[in-house]
Amino acid sequence: MYLILLPILFPILAGVCLLVCRKDLSRKLLTVTTGTCLVITGALAITALTRVKQDFTLFYLTRTLPVYFHIDQISILFSLLTVIVFLCAGFFSFAYMKHEQKEKRYYGYYLMAFGVLNGLCFAGNLITFYLFFELLTLSSFPLVLHTGSKEAIMAGLKYLFYSLCGAYASLFGIYFLCQNCDTLTFTAGGVLQVSAASKDGSFFLFLAFMMILGFGVKAGMFPMHAWLPTAHPAAPAPASATLSAVIVKAGVLALIRVIYYIFGADFIRGTWVQTTWLALALVTVFMGSMLAYREPVLKKRLAYSTVSQLSYILFGLAVMNEEAFTGSLLHVLAHGFIKGTLFLTAGAIIYTTGKTKVDELRGIGKEMPLTMWCYTIVSLGLIGIPPTGGFVSKWYLAIGGLAGDIGIFRYLGPAILLVSALLTAGYLLPLTIRGFFPGTDYDYQTLQKREPCPLMTIPILFMTILSVLIGLFPTVIVDTLTDFVSTLI
Secondary structure, eight states, X not given: OGGGTHHHHHHHHHHHHHHHOOSOOOHXXXXXXXXXXXXXXXXXXXXXXXXXXXXXXXXESSSSOEEEEEOOHHHHHHHHHHHHHHHHHHHHHHHHGGGSSOHHHHHHHHHHHXXXXXXXXXXXXXXXXXXXXXXXXXXXXXXXXXXXXXXXXXXXXXXXXXHHHHHHHHHHHHHHHHHHOSOOBOOTTOSOOOOTTSHHXXXXXXXXXXXXXXXXTTTTOTTSOTTHHHHHHHSOHHHXXXXXXXXXXXXXXXXXXXXXXXXXXXXXXXXXXXXXXXXXHHHHHHHHHHHHHHOOBHHHHHXXXXXXXXXXXXXXXXXXXXXXXXXXXXXXXXXXHXXXXXXXXXXHHHHHHOOOBGGGOTTHHHHSHXXXXXXXXXXXXXXXXXXXXXXXXXXXXXXXXXXSOOTTHHHHHHHHHHXXXXXHHHHHHHHHHHXXXXXXXXXXXXXXXXXXXXXXXXXXXXXXXXXXXXXXXXXXXXXXXXXXXXXXX
C-alpha cells in the first residue's frame, strides 16, 4: 500500500538531506550518492508501476479533499518517460557539472524535482495534482538559476512568474469545480454533471478555458510561452534536457487530466473552447518553428523548437478523436527522448568546445562524429522522417486531424504541421550539413577528435536508440494507447 509513496518521498528526502548537509562532500562521494539515489528512485517507480490500479490516501486537507494517489495507464506513460530522462540526464550531469559550481545544491534540487514529478504522475485527484504541480515549479526553479548569472536569475524569475500566474488561473477553476462536482477524483469521461448548452454550462466552459490557458503555461502555449526560450538556455544542459523533455510535459498531463478526466471530452467538443484551443495550438506550432528557424544560439533554437513541438501534442488533444489523441501520447514519448537527446548533445558540444552558436560549429561532425550522428538521427525524428518515433506520432496526428469534426482546422491543422516539419528541417539539419561537410576552405590541419566521455555519450546514445525503436516497433505501443484512449473519447 505504501509502495506508491516510496518513489515520491525517497528522492525528495534525499534531495533535502543534500541541501541541508553542511559538510563539503568530495566530488566522487557526491556523484556516487546522487547516482545511487537516482537508480533506487527509478527502481522504486518501476516497481510501483507494476501495481496498476494501486491507490492510497495520505491524509485529508479537509473532510472532502484527500491527498490521494492512484496509478493508471496515463501514470505509466509519463512516469516511464520521467524515469528514463532523469536517469540519463542525471548521469550525463556527473561529467558536465565539473565546470559548474555548487554541485551539491544542483543535485539536491534535481532529486527533489524527480520525486515531485513522480508525485504528479501518481496523483489520483485534481487537488493532489495541483499541489505537486506547484511543488514542481518550486523545485525546478533553482535549476534554471543555478549558474547565478544575471541572465539565469532573470530567466528563473520569469519562469517562476509565468508558472505561478498559470497555476493561479487554474486554481480559479478548481475553486468552482470543488463546489459543483461530487468528486475531483480522476475518472475516465469526466465528473462534471453539467451540460455545455445549459446556463451554468456557459460559465463552466469559461472555467475550462481558463484552466487550459493556466496549465498551458507550463506547456509553452501561446500567448504564455515567453518563459520557455528564456529559461531553457540559462539552465545547465542536463537541466535543460529534463525541462524540455519532461517538466514541460506536466502542462500536457494537466490538460489531459482536466479535460478528459474532470470536464469530459463531450462537454468541450464542438464548443468555442475547443475552437479557441485548436487555434492557439496551431499558432504556437507555426510561431515556435519560425522563431527557431531564425535563432542563432543552439540551446535557444532548441527551446523555441520545444514551444512548437509541444503544441503538436496540444493540437492532438484538442481534436478529440482516437487517432489524434494516440498521436499526442506517442509524441509525448518520441519528443521526450528526442528533445532530451538534442539538449544533451548541445551540452556535450558546449562542454567540449565552449561554442554556443550554430554558425561557430562548422566541422563539428568531424571532431565529434558519434555525438553528431546521434544529433542527426533524432533531428530526423523531430522532422518526422521514418523509421523514427517522430514519424509515427506525426502520422497519427495528421490522420487524426483530417478525420476530426473540427471545421476548417481539419485541413488547416495538417497543413501547418507539414509547414512546421519543413521549418524543423531548416533549423536542425544545417548544423549536420556544415558539421560533416565543412567545405574546402575548412582548416583540416587543426582538426582533432574530441568526443565527450562515456558518462555523456552513453545517455545520448541510449535515448537516440529509444527514439528509433519507437518508430521501428510501434505496434505494441499504439495498440496499448488505442485501447486506453477509447475509454476517454
